Every structure is written in structure tokens, then in C-alpha cells.
Amino acid sequence: MAFALVNSGVVDGTSLTIPAATAGNLLAAFVTQNGATLPGNPPTLAGWATSGSYATTTASTGVFLLTKTAAGGETTIAPTAGTGGTIDAISYFEISGYPGTLYLDGSPITASNISSATTYTSAPVTTVVAGSILLMCSTTGTNQDGGQLAWAASNLAVPVLVGASGTNLKQTSASYIPGVTLSGVTFTASWTTSRVSGFLLFAISPTLPPASGIPPAFL
Numbered sequence: 010m011a012f013a014l015v016n017s018g019v020v021d022g023t024s025l026t027i028p029a030a031t032a033g034n035l036l037a038a039f040v041t042q043n044g045a046t047l048p049g050n051p052p053t054l055a056g057w058a059t060s061g062s063y064a065t066t067t068a069s070t071g072v073f074l075l076t077k078t079a080a081g082g083e084t085t086i087a088p089t090a091g092t093g094g095t096i097d098a099i100s101y102f103e104i105s106g107y108p109g110t111l112y113l114d115g116s117p118i119t120a121s122n123i124s125s126a127t128t129y130t131s132a133p134v135t136t137v138v139a140g141s142i143l144l145m146c147s148t149t150g151t152n153q154d155g156g157q158l159a160w161a162a163s164n165l166a167v168p169v170l171v172g173a174s175g176t177n178l179k180q181t182s183a184s185y186i187p188g189v190t191l192s193g194v195t196f197t198a199s200w201t202t203s204r205v206s207g208f209l210l211f212a213i214s215p216t217l218p219p220a221s222g223i224p225p226a227f228l
Contacts, residue, residue: 010106012142012215014184017171019100021179024087027101032081035107039146039209041098041180042090043070050091056080057088062117064148064207069094071121072148072180072209078109100171100182102144106215114141114212123206131210133193138214140188143168145210147198148180163195 016028030036040052046069051059057077065071075088090096114136123129129147136143145160145168160168160183168183181198196210 010215011140012104012106012186014142014169014186015103015105017100017102017169017184019098019171019178019180019182021098023096024085025099025101026085027083027103030079030081030083030103031105032079033107033109034079035104035213036077036079036083036086036101037104037144038075038086038088038099038101039072039144039180039182040075040088040096041070041072041148042094043097045069045091045094047071050094052088052090052094052096054086054088058111060117060211062119062209064119064209065121066149066205066207067122070097072146072207074144074209074211076111078107079103098148098179100146100180102171102184104142108215112214112217114138114214114218118208118210120208123208125203125205127201127203128197128199129206129208130195130197131208133195134191134210134212135193136191136212137218138216139190140186140216141212141214143185143187143210143212144182145185145196145208146180146182147206147208149200149204149206161197164191168196
């Protein structure tokens with residue numbers, strides 16, 4: 010079964026209200042937390058897995074990906090921050106066609122403490138499964154004044170932005186289902202006011218990738 014994006018949303022705050030989830034779909038949430046010394050103090054949420062890979066803007070501000078298979082009917086995403094921290098922002102995706110096991114199509118891409126700027130371009134992304142979905146997040150840990158202006162990709166396709174542009178958000182995310190394998194494609198996020206930022210990208214496959222991909226795991 011092919012992946013399809015069902016719902017998405019974003020909030021600056023500690024809790025995100027979502028449309029009731031459908032059982033069996035994948036729920037994936039980027040969570041930005043502030044004030045918890047990293048590594049070792051990731052955000053958690055009962056029933057969800059927290060990624061080992063994350064990106065930071067300071068030693069105590071980072072963004073993580075949390076995932077779960079929807080039981081059905083979930084309407085709130087409210088993570089608990091690591092010791093001494095607070096949740097600053099949450100963006101989420103509900104994805105149908107999920108096989109029930111999280112397969113990564115290549116290793117996650119992370120970039121931390123990116124020098125203050127109004128744009129960031131990722132390392133090149135290569136996938137081996139045509140049906141993979143890419144989930145990506147740019148976070149500043151403080152308002153991106155003017156909000157996220159755009160996401161762009163070097164292959165001219167346009168990732169789907171989560172949330173409206175022109176709003177002051179501490180993180181902005183996007184999803185992208187190319188329908189083909191990617192070779193060396195980069196993704197660029199841009200915003201208005203120069204900020205130090207962090208970037209996190211996961212390519213999730215609907216099937217077990219061949220040997221060149223990543224076996225069932227959550228990195």
C-alpha cells in the first residue's frame with residue numbers, strides 16, 4: 010500500500026490538538042524542547058518511540074521525531090520534556106499506508122547549531138525506495154520572525170509545508186512523497202529573521218528497503 014498524507018498541523022506550545030487519528034496509520038511528530046541538557050534528556054510520550062537522532066540549536070534546545078502506530082481516536086499530542094526542559098513546539102503528520110514497522114530509507118540527516126542565517130540547505134538525500142515519504146523539520150528554538158517563507162527542493166518538486174507561512178513559529182516542518190527514488194536531492198528551508206537553527210530529516214519507507222537501505226530500526 011502506498012503512503013499518503015492524511016493530516017498535519019503545527020503549534021508553538023506544549024500540546025497539539027489533532028483530528029481523531031485512524032487506527033493503523035502512522036503518527037509522526039517533530040518536538041522541539043528547550044532547557045533540558047542534551048544528550049540524555051529527550052522528550053517522551055507514552056506509547057510513542059523517540060528518535061535517537063536529533064538536532065540542536067544550543068546545548069539544551071533540540072528537535073526530535075516521535076512516532077507511533079495509531080490506536081485510533083487520538084486527538085492530542087502532549088509530550089513530556091526531558092528533565093529541566095519545556096516543550097516549545099510540535100508539528101505532526103498522520104500517514105496512511107503504514108505497514109506497522111518503521112523502515113528507514115537511509116540514515117537520518119541531522120544538522121545542529123547552524124550559523125545564524127535566514128536559510129538552510131540540507132545535505133544531499135538519496136533514497137532506494139520510490140514510495141518513501143520524507144519528513145523534515147527546521148527549528149530555531151525561538152520565533153522565526155515572519156515565519157517559514159518556503160521549502161524548496163533541488164529537483165524542483167515542492168515539499169508540503171506544515172502550517173501557514175507568515176506566522177511566527179519556533180519550528181516549521183514539511184513532508185514530501187516524490188514517487189521516485191532520489192539521488193543527491195537537497196532541501197532548503199527559509200525564514201525572515203536571521204537565527205541559529207537545527208535541521209532534521211527522516212526518509213520512511215513503506216517496505217523493507219534492500220541492503221542499501223536501513224533495516225527496521227529507529228535511529
